Amino acid sequence: MGKVDINTEEIQNMPWENRPTECTDVLWRYSKNPIIKRNLIKRSNSIFNSAVVKFGEKFAGVFRVDDKSRSMNIHSGFSNDGINWTLSEEPINFIQKTRDPLISSYKYDPRVTWLEDRYYLTWCNGYYGPTIGVGYTYDFKDFYQIENALLPYNRNGVLFPRKVNGKYAMLSRPSDRGHTPFGDIFYSESPDMIHWGCHRFVMAAGHQYSAWQSLKIGAGPTPIETSEGWLLIYHGVLLSCNGYVYSFGCALLDNEKPWIVKYRTRSYLLSPQEYYECVGDVPNVAFPGAALCDSQTGRIAIYYGGADTVVCIAFGYVEEIIEYLKSDGIKMV
Ligand code: BMA
Numbered sequence: 001m002g003k004v005d006i007n008t009e010e011i012q013n014m015p016w017e018n019r020p021t022e023c024t025d026v027l028w029r030y031s032k033n034p035i036i037k038r039n040l041i042k043r044s045n046s047i048f049n050s051a052v053v054k055f056g057e058k059f060a061g062v063f064r065v066d067d068k069s070r071s072m073n074i075h076s077g078f079s080n081d082g083i084n085w086t087l088s089e090e091p092i093n094f095i096q097k098t099r100d101p102l103i104s105s106y107k108y109d110p111r112v113t114w115l116e117d118r119y120y121l122t123w124c125n126g127y128y129g130p131t132i133g134v135g136y137t138y139d140f141k142d143f144y145q146i147e148n149a150l151l152p153y154n155r156n157g158v159l160f161p162r163k164v165n166g167k168y169a170m171l172s173r174p175s176d177r178g179h180t181p182f183g184d185i186f187y188s189e190s191p192d193m194i195h196w197g198c199h200r201f202v203m204a205a206g207h208q209y210s211a212w213q214s215l216k217i218g219a220g221p222t223p224i225e226t227s228e229g230w231l232l233i234y235h236g237v238l239l240s241c242n243g244y245v246y247s248f249g250c251a252l253l254d255n256e257k258p259w260i261v262k263y264r265t266r267s268y269l270l271s272p273q274e275y276y277e278c279v280g281d282v283p284n285v286a287f288p289g290a291a292l293c294d295s296q297t298g299r300i301a302i303y304y305g306g307a308d309t310v311v312c313i314a315f316g317y318v319e320e321i322i323e324y325l326k327s328d329g330i331k332m333v
Contacts, residue, residue, distance in 0.1 A: 048305030132157030183216030280307025
């Protein structure tokens with residue numbers, strides 16, 4: 001395979017650690033995981049499934065914080081190096097730009113996407129059940145909330161970082177009110193970030209792909225555009241006799257018709273195996289929500305939640321991930 005072009009920014013101060021010599025996997029974990037422990041701020045019971053982006057020469061993010069009353073909310077945070085984070089003690093207080101005040105009885109699993117002139121946020125928003133909340137910020141200080149993208153029940157809403165065929169584009173996962181024992185990924189588009197339609201099926205969960213993604217799947221970080229297609233990192237769930245197991249893999253989507261899947265992983269890229277992924281409030285969860293990717297070196301740092309309790313990082317190279325996907329993965333078209 002020739003060199004893969006990556007349409008992201010240059011990140012000179014990428015958080016990074018070289019692959020340990022004994023490691024033969026495509027991804028490797030940061031040796032000092034977890035980078036954010038459950039009690040980083042006073043009110044937190046747990047901090048996990050979070051989203052980070054490059055912000056000027058530094059980094060910023062939106063973090064899922066379940067507090068000690070066990071309500072789920074999202075908080076802003078800043079970092080100089082992508083590893084050591086300072087989180088706001090208070091949840092994000094959105095300035096509503098909606099037609100009338102919009103109920104958000106809980107907020108969780110944020111994603112953040114730089115799109116045109118601002119950072120957009122999507123999250124699972126409690127509005128008579130889970131659906132996809134949307135907001136934006138320019139500075140991670142003032143946050144604005146706009147209309148929910150979709151009807152309940154839906155989760156794992158993730159924006160593409162540019163318009164596709166002249167429309168804003170989103171992946172999501174229709175679901176139910178509870179712990180959803182099913183789930184496939186769909187594509188929707190919008191002319192204005194408010195009205196979403198032209199929904200298209202993208203990919204399904206299923207044993208025919210492999211066991212780790214047999215029960216349900218959901219989009220993870222903002223898709224990364226490459227010359228081979230959009231690199232989508234997604235989580236997949238297996239139902240074991242001891243409950244759900246969350247791993248993650250990846251897929252390549254067509255650049256201009258992202259509902260067409262070119263390849264998807266057969267084997268997972270990372271599954272819960274380390275102590276901080278296996279033991280916590282919800283055992284056996286590795287849940288990716290963001291990725292930093294340096295266009296120059298192809299280095300990628302994937303941020304994922306461990307056991308619904310802490311934030312972790314895994315490293316890799318986009319080119320190696322795509323090579324692995326093409327050799328070990330399932331060719332879909
Ligand atoms: C999903 C979401 C995630 C969570 C996972 C495992 O339904 O709630 O936030 O990580 O379950 O509990």
